Structure formats: C-alpha cells, structure tokens
Amino acid sequence: MMPEHDFGAHMEFPQPDIEAQLEALDDRMTHARSAREKSALRAERRRLERKWAASLSAIERVRMARNPARPQTLDYIAALFKGFIEIHGDRRFADDGAIVAGLGYFNRRPVAIVGHQRGRSTRERLERNFGKPRPEGYRKAARVYELAERFALPLVTFVDTQGADPGVGAEERGQAEAIARNLELMGRLTVPVISCVIGEGGSGGALALGVANIIVMQEYASYSVITPEGCAAILWRADGPEKVAVAAAALKLSAPDLMAAGIIDQIVAEPPGGAHRDPAAAAKNLGAAIKTHLARLSKLGPAELRWHRERKFAAIGAAFIERRSIASRADIE
Amino acid sequence: MENAAERQEGMADDLWTKCPACKGITFRKEVERNLNVCLKCDYHFRLTVEQRLAVTIDRGTWRERFAELAGTDPLEFIDSKPYPERLAQARRATGRNDAVVVGTGKIEGQRAAVGIMDFSFMGGSMGIVVGEKLARLFDYAAEQRLGVIVFSSSGGARMQEGALALMQMAKVALAIGRLRDARLPYISVLCDPTAGGVAASFSMLGDLNIAEPGALVGFAGRRVIEQTTNERLPDSFQRAEFLLEHGMLDMIVARDRMRFTLATLLRMLTSNSRKAAPGRGQARKAHRS
Ligand SMILES: [Zn+2]
Numbered sequence A: 001m002m003p004e005h006d007f008g009a010h011m012e013f014p015q016p017d018i019e020a021q022l023e024a025l026d027d028r029m030t031h032a033r034s035a036r037e038k039s040a041l042r043a044e045r046r047r048l049e050r051k052w053a054a055s056l057s058a059i060e061r062v063r064m065a066r067n068p069a070r071p072q073t074l075d076y077i078a079a080l081f082k083g084f085i086e087i088h089g090d091r092r093f094a095d096d097g098a099i100v101a102g103l104g105y106f107n108r109r110p111v112a113i114v115g116h117q118r119g120r121s122t123r124e125r126l127e128r129n130f131g132k133p134r135p136e137g138y139r140k141a142a143r144v145y146e147l148a149e150r151f152a153l154p155l156v157t158f159v160d161t162q163g164a165d166p167g168v169g170a171e172e173r174g175q176a177e178a179i180a181r182n183l184e185l186m187g188r189l190t191v192p193v194i195s196c197v198i199g200e201g202g203s204g205g206a207l208a209l210g211v212a213n214i215i216v217m218q219e220y221a222s223y224s225v226i227t228p229e230g231c232a233a234i235l236w237r238a239d240g241p242e243k244v245a246v247a248a249a250a251l252k253l254s255a256p257d258l259m260a261a262g263i264i265d266q267i268v269a270e271p272p273g274g275a276h277r278d279p280a281a282a283a284k285n286l287g288a289a290i291k292t293h294l295a296r297l298s299k300l301g302p303a304e305l306r307w308h309r310e311r312k313f314a315a316i317g318a319a320f321i322e323r324r325s326i327a328s329r330a331d332i333e
Numbered sequence B: 001m002e003n004a005a006e007r008q009e010g011m012a013d014d015l016w017t018k019c020p021a022c023k024g025i026t027f028r029k030e031v032e033r034n035l036n037v038c039l040k041c042d043y044h045f046r047l048t049v050e051q052r053l054a055v056t057i058d059r060g061t062w063r064e065r066f067a068e069l070a071g072t073d074p075l076e077f078i079d080s081k082p083y084p085e086r087l088a089q090a091r092r093a094t095g096r097n098d099a100v101v102v103g104t105g106k107i108e109g110q111r112a113a114v115g116i117m118d119f120s121f122m123g124g125s126m127g128i129v130v131g132e133k134l135a136r137l138f139d140y141a142a143e144q145r146l147g148v149i150v151f152s153s154s155g156g157a158r159m160q161e162g163a164l165a166l167m168q169m170a171k172v173a174l175a176i177g178r179l180r181d182a183r184l185p186y187i188s189v190l191c192d193p194t195a196g197g198v199a200a201s202f203s204m205l206g207d208l209n210i211a212e213p214g215a216l217v218g219f220a221g222r223r224v225i226e227q228t229t230n231e232r233l234p235d236s237f238q239r240a241e242f243l244l245e246h247g248m249l250d251m252i253v254a255r256d257r258m259r260f261t262l263a264t265l266l267r268m269l270t271s272n273s274r275k276a277a278p279g280r281g282q283a284r285k286a287h288r289s
Helices: A016-031 A035-055 A058-066 A073-080 A122-127 A135-150 A168-172 A175-187 A203-207 A228-236 A241-250 A255-260 A279-297 A302-315 B002-010 B028-033 B049-056 B083-094 B128-144 B159-181 B222-229 B240-245 B255-270 B280-288
Strands: A082-087 A099-106 A109-116 A155-161 A193-202 A214-218 A222-224 A266-268 A321-323 B016-018 B025-027 B063-065 B069-071 B100-107 B110-117 B147-154 B186-195 B208-211
Touching: A016 A035, A058 A193, A058 A222, A058 A228, A058 A241, A073 A099, A073 A109, A073 A155, A073 A193, A073 A279, A082 A135, A099 A135, A099 A279, A109 A135, A135 A155, A135 A175, A155 A203, A168 B222, A175 A203, A175 A302, A175 B159, A193 A203, A193 A279, A203 B159, A214 A255, A214 A279, A222 A255, A222 B159, A228 A241, A228 B159, A255 A266, A255 B159, A266 A279, A302 B159, A321 B128, B016 B028, B025 B028, B049 B100, B049 B110, B049 B255, B063 B128, B069 B128, B100 B128, B100 B255, B110 B128, B110 B255, B128 B147, B128 B159, B147 B255, B159 B186, B186 B255, B208 B240, B208 B255
Parallel strands: A109 A155, A155 A193, A193 A214, A193 A222, A214 A266, B110 B147, B147 B186, B186 B208
Antiparallel strands: A082 A099, A099 A109, A321 B069, B016 B025, B063 B100, B100 B110
16 A cells, blocks of 8 residues: 555654764753863754755655644644734635645735644644645635735745645546646736745645745755655555655655756754754744745836746756757657 | 557557547548548548648748758667757657747738747657757747747656656757747647656646647546546546646647637737837847846
8 A cells, every 4th residue: 555644754863872962962952061062062962953854855855844843834824923813715625624724924014824734633634634635725825825916915825735625526526627727827927936845845736836936945945746655656666665765766756856947945953853843943034035035036016026937837847958950750640 | 658659559450540539440541631620420530731831821931041050869768769869850750850830920911939849759759859959949039020930749758867857858848938028929739648757847837728629638647647646537527628727728729720729819019019029129128127
C-alpha cells in the first residue's frame, strides 16, 4: 500500500548523537562562566546545527515537511495576521476543511488569505481530510481570489498538502477542472500574490494555491510534482522505504533545489531543528519575508502585477530548452 | 501505459486488428478506413499524431511550429535508466523532440492553431518542452487571431522533470488566460487517456470541452483511488460518458463527426471576432478598470 497517510513519521533530529551533542553544549552554556566561553559554545552549536542541516537526506526533509507538529496555516494566520475572519463554503456543494480561507490584517493592511490545513489531532485531521482538498475547497479558494481581485486586496497563500484528494466524489465533482480553473484565475489577478510553501507542496493540489508573483519556501519544506511514494510506485514499481528515499532524492524537491531551478524566490530560514521547535521564530522569519515582498510588489500597478506573474511562469524551465533540428514526421503528408 | 501494451498485442498481426473492447477481429485496412474505429462496437482506437492530423486537418494546409524545441535533463534524473536515454529512445521511436506537436492548419477551410499530444512519447507526459510549445501556441494564436484546438492524450506531468514539470501546468493556463482576453476560442478535445496534471490544467480549460467516446479522463489514477478508498471501481468510472453525466464535458463526439463539429464551432465562435475582440492592449486596459 502507498503510505498516502504517512503523517505519523515524527522525525526531529534524525541523528541522535548530534542531538545529544547539542544538549551537552546547551548544558555547558548554562554553566559557562565567561562571555567568551559562552560565545565560543554558541559558535560551536551553530556549526553543529549547520552540519546537521547539511546532512539531511531528501526523504528526511520530506518527513520534516510532513511532521504534524510543524506549524500549519492556522498557526501562521494567528501569528502574522490580526483580526482574521474565516469565510466558508464554495456556494456550490460544501465547505472543505482542507482549505482555510478568509480576510485579515497584515501590518494594518487588509489582505486575503488562503491555505491548506492538514490538522494535528486525529479528529482535526479527519475533519480536514489530512489537508487534501476536494473540488469544493478549490472553489472556495477561487471565491477568495475573486474577492481579492474585486476589492484590490493582496493575496497571501500557504501551501501545505500532499496533494488533492484522490476520491470518487472528488472526481465526480471535477477535481481536475477545479484545480485548472484556479491556475488560470490566480494567473490573471491584478493584485500582489505571495505564496508561502510551509510544509509539503504536493503536485497540482498544491499549485492551485501557488500561482504567485513571489514564492517563498521555508527551509525544510518540500515541493514536488508527485509524492516520493507515488513516484517510487510508478517508476520503480516499489513501495519499500529504500526506493521511496531514492525517489525523493531524484525528484529534487528541497528548498535549495527549487531555488536552483529558478522556481522559488526566497528560502525562509527555520529555527534549528525545524519550525516546530520554535514556531514563534519560524513565524517571525516568514512574516518578515512576506513584509519585504509585499512592499516591493505594492509598487507595481495592477496590469504590471499580472504581467510580472506571467513573465515569472513563462520563464520557468526556459533555461533547460535547447534547439534540436529533427526531421519531424508530421511534416510528411 | 498498460492499454498501450494491449494495443500492441492487438496489432501483432499486420493484416488483422483485434479490438480490445469487443475482441472482434477485423481487416486492419478496413478499421483504418473507418478512422480507426471498430466496425463492430465503435471502440475508438488511439491515434498517432500523424493519423490525427490526417483525419482532422485539410490536406496540404498543415504547418508545424516550434518543432525544434527540445528538452534536456534539468534534474539529472535516473530511475531504471537515465532520463536522457529515455528521451533519446522516445525521439528515435517517434521522430519528434517531445510529446506534443503544434502548428497551424485548416479544418474544413477554417484556419486554426492546433496542438496534438503524442501518447507514445513517454506517455504523453508534460515536461518543460510540452508546456513551452503549448504556451507558445496559445500566444501565437492570440497574435494571429486564431482559435485553438488541443487534442490531449497524456498520463500527466513528467516526473523526470520534477517541480519544473509541475509549473508547466500554470505556464499553459496563464497563456490560455491571455487567449481568452483576446476573445478567441479554445476548444479542448480530450482523447484517451487524459489524466493528472494535464487534465488539471489546459485540458479542462476549454471554452468548450469535447471528448472522444470512451476516453479515460480524470485527475487521480484509478489504482490510487482504489487503494485509498478500498473499493473496486466500475469500468465506466472516469470515462467520457461519466464526465458528461457529471457536467464536466460539453459533448462527446464520435471520430467521424469530429472534423465537422470542430469546423462548425470555430466558424460560429469566430464569426464576429473582428467586431467583438479588442486588441491585446485594449484587453489589458479593459482588465484594469
Ligand atoms: Zn470492437
């Protein structure tokens, strides 16, 4: 079976020896007598943290991104926005808990907010379908995109899903159409759109919240065309952890990979060990990134904002195209 | 992919064709003369790009564009073999650089911009080159004031190009947005099979969505849904008829009526285009207000 619901994989420090070393350092730090000794210990700690971060494998990063303890959309909304008012429903069929949407103030400026919500407790996860939206979730998001456009509100989105719900009802109600429509709709907005990848960005189900002027990604988030499990099942015809790890590495789904590919605009630093170790610090970094980009985008006019976004997506991948003459059979009649 | 193997098996004999639906055996030439539709049960065999062109475009009017665009190996992806080897193999087999052919041609005298996906090229998967060629097709059509028709047939986004492939879904959707602002029609023809990231972008964004009879169209893979929900799905699930019933398609059109239907729709939708369509600049201005 494909571990589609692999949320239980808690993995804070994958190498216990490093964790023990950090704890020992912290202990020495509390007993340190001189400022010089303290700062030396601090430097040593940073070196160890960097070593740990560099040693993370791709699949370990995916597990970090999936960790249920990690701050989710509602946590960031609470930390970064004032007076959040949630809105519900797609006016067609239902309200989808896998997507949270609403209006709130970011630094005294009203903005529209849309994000995936995976849930933390068993009950909440079930209510939110593990953060896997159904078409009604995407249609609720579309309503907010339209509100943002009509009332000239900047849009901030939080991406955190393994993917859209693979279910019979979702197919019946047009999952493909709902996602496709959002891609076009987000593309044509004339307001600033900032997308924050805060957990796992999984395929089209993530991208339906991701067609933004600026995409920022947290240090240990991932973004991929398919889950490593799905990729291993199709390309390696295997579901063992070994092949899943190989697939994760092959997909180049980490924040530095996405930065190198020219897809994202900024990697937002997380506290040592990941956002869940210090959610307030994680939110502070993310808020600072949103603030910077929003200020920059706000200098652009409506038509320029759409043009900026169109140019961004038109350019993605262009560097990897070459011209290769080929005697196409289609020319032969 | 499994259906492709089945089809291969059906084609084992040069003279005879076995229909995968009714298992009937017919003279191959006779099936071909019938637009590759089974004479006994109307099963629509998958068409190659060349066959699709032959049954759709007026003779001597096809002009391919952007054929020289070719992909590289951005992720240095290796599964059971390196991605460049897979690409080379698909290129040898199809005589094409990638999984879509785009160009212009006439359909019963109506000039149109046309894209045809090649399912035999890595399952018609969409990577950077497919995204780029389709986006350029839509922009070229907007510039030349042509309607667009895309025949989809694809397993989805190309995994070997990772998130870069995923982003092509948006790249093409944005180009469709520009065509729409120019008030030019886009007709999507969904052929067997259209799935995943291709279904969830340009295939479902037609002003009109048309499918061939029996075409498999859906977002999630059948096996994934069965594994997740623990239920067996009927064969009718995610077929064109299922989509029509659920309001996702405008019509199902049999192959012998496709040309006529497309030409008629293009004629109707573009008959007032000079009067109705503001120029590109005007469309932008209109959008701002
Ligand atoms: Zn038959």
